[in-house]
Amino acid sequence: MYLGITPSVTCNNASRNEFSLILDKNPLVHLAADVTFLQDRLKGDSVTEIGITFLKKLDEKKYRRKK
Incomplete structure (x- = not known):
């Protein structure tokens, strides 16, 4: 869980040593941000x-969003 x-x-x-996290909803709506791993x-x-x-x-x- 994140935000x-x-x-x-x-x-x-094939080697299964990489993965992606897919966010269906953007927790940072309407915000442009620079995101990096620090630790x-x-x-x-x-x-x-x-x-x-x-x-x-x-x-x-x-x-x-259009309703």
Whole structure:
């Protein structure tokens, strides 16, 4: 679970050492952001830390869902 969203997990390579997390809903709606891994337990760090830098808020009218 990430930001209140549970992703789907996919693995598409033959050696099964890579995977993707698919977010069906965007928890950062209307926000442009730069996202990077700062620390990762899989690389020996004590925690997994994801850094998010908000760049700008996008135009709400352009991205509003039609009902």
